[in-house]
Amino acid sequence: MRACRGRAQPGVRGVTLVEWLTVVAVMAVGWAVAAPHLKHWRQDWALTQATNGWLALLHRARVDAIASGRPVMLCATSPISAPCAPGTSWNHGYTLFVDTNRNGWLDPADVVLWQGSLPGRVRLSGNTPVSRYARYHPDGQPRLTSGAFQAGTFTLCIAGETDPRYFRHIVMSAPGRVRIERPTTAQPACQ
Numbered sequence: 001m002r003a004c005r006g007r008a009q010p011g012v013r014g015v016t017l018v019e020w021l022t023v024v025a026v027m028a029v030g031w032a033v034a035a036p037h038l039k040h041w042r043q044d045w046a047l048t049q050a051t052n053g054w055l056a057l058l059h060r061a062r063v064d065a066i067a068s069g070r071p072v073m074l075c076a077t078s079p080i081s082a083p084c085a086p087g088t089s090w091n092h093g094y095t096l097f098v099d100t101n102r103n104g105w106l107d108p109a110d111v112v113l114w115q116g117s118l119p120g121r122v123r124l125s126g127n128t129p130v131s132r133y134a135r136y137h138p139d140g141q142p143r144l145t146s147g148a149f150q151a152g153t154f155t156l157c158i159a160g161e162t163d164p165r166y167f168r169h170i171v172m173s174a175p176g177r178v179r180i181e182r183p184t185t186a187q188p189a190c191q
Contacts, residue, residue, distance in 0.1 A: 043121070043158050043166060050122040051156050051168045051180060057114065058134060058170070058178050061096055064113060065136035071099040071143075072113070075106065075133040082106060084133045090124035090154075093117040104135070104145035121159040123190050127152045130172060141176045149174045157190035166190065 057074055065072040075084035077093040083106045096114040097106055106112070118124055125131070129144070130152030137143045142150040151174045158166040167190070169181040 040165075043161075046119055046122055047156060047158055047166060047168060050118055050124075051170065053116075054124070054154065054156065054170060055178060055180065057094075057096060057116075058172065060113070061134065062136045062140050062142075062176050064096075064098065065138050066140050068098050069138045071102055071135055071137055073097055073099050073104065073106075073133055073135045076131075077115075086132065088132050090126065090132075091118060099135070104133075122156060123159050124154060124156050125191070126154045130154060134172060136176065141174065142172055157187070159190050161190050162186050162188065 061072045061074050073084065074094060074096045076088040076090045077083045077095055078085065078088040079092060081088060083095045083097075084104060094116060095106060095112060098111040098113065099105075100110050101107060126134075129150050133145075134152075135143055135145060135150060144150045150172070152172055154170040154172070156168045156170070161167075164183040164185060164187055167183050167187050169183065170178055171181055172178050
């Protein structure tokens, strides 16, 4: 065996330390430029998924109310009180159920269709008419438990953000249709 000292074999070339450091420096600059965009993409994806999921639940509530001939409720839940109770928050979770006895509360006789919660930093709130529940009547229209029409706006957002790209409004109209709106101005900090 013959050791090769100081000479490279023909056609074989190694990588120098300077070349490795150059590659690492270029990669570091690339990650520094890309990181903020990745954060935005990840948060936008989470918000889009939550918005689509919430929209699907509202559509399902409406369709199930029409199909069953009974009111269907989507209620905020709380770890310390019953679903739909005053003081409950959408951020703790939600329950979709057929209100078989039409009393506006989840009872043992009611049929639970779905239970869930929001992912990660996504938060949900509703203005006064939809602050703790959305209730669809068998005719497909949203109505309060008192029988009055129910229309309101749900706000989905990323916790701590004020940038409008991290907010979505889901508007529920009196006839029962829902639509998504994207705000264009800075919003109050998402709680």
